[in-house]
Amino acid sequence: MREPVSGHEVVKKKRDCNNLEKETAVLEKVKVIARIHTDFPTKFGIPRQSGLSDATGLVVFESEFRQPDALRGIEEYTHLWLLWGFSEVRQESGTWKATVRPPRLGGNERVGVFACRSPYRPNPIGLSCVKLERIISHEKYGMCLLVSGVDMMDQTPIYDIKPYLPYVDAHPEASGGFAHKKQTYHLEVHIPDEGMKKIPEEKRKVLMQILSQDPRPSYQNDPERVYGMGFAGVEVKFRVEGSTLYVVSVTKKQKE
Secondary structure, rough: OOOOOOHHHHHHHHHHHHHHHHHHHHHHHHOOOOEEEEEOOOOOOOOOOOOOOOEEEEEOOHHHHHOOOOOOOHHOOOEEEEEOOOOOOOOOOOOOOOOOOOOOHHHOOOOEEEHHOOOOOOOHHHEEEEEEEEEEEEEOEEEEEEOOHHHHOOEEEEEEEOOOOOHOOOOOOOOHHHHHHOOOOOOOOOOOOHOOOOOOHHOOOHHHHHHHHOOOOOOOOOOOEEEEEOOOOOEEEEEEOOEEEEEEEEEEEEOO
């Protein structure tokens, strides 16, 4: 026999249902306010976290949000938070898994989805702290933001921008979990002179930073396997043997 339901419970359930509908409606109205232009044409090779390299990106606002007043005062901040979408993640709508296999743990150890920064999550939203280099007045795109320390693919959609506030956002005493234990891992990088000459001079330092952090998934450790990544208009192919990464070729990519 069903337990009787009080009038108060009925009202509460109805209110909760209405609130859920309102919250869902608000989320459906979330707009892409900008897109970031970066040197990463594909997912492979992108730094695993923001701030791990000096890679730059240009934040170009959608036409609706190209209002100079929206950026008034932003020059007073050195760093910004970008909220963005994992636009290249392929997962069925409404599906998610409680645990994932972070590449940094070798791809065979599971952790909770909310205990890592995997792109495969209930809402594929990314969060990056980037350095504001300068504001650019672009002839075609209006006011744009040049930022560094990016970890986003070219044309990644941005949903919001907020200032980084060091007095509340910085916690030097915080524990970094398994990610903190892996932060000291670096490779020695060897690039032949003829290959280095094909890389734009202003991009060489960033490429060295990215390669030294080992772009491969941790579960791949074949010294004979050659990997390829696009960066700044070139295709870089490399292999890793022990603690050394060897670039085997650098070719300029044909413009589409």
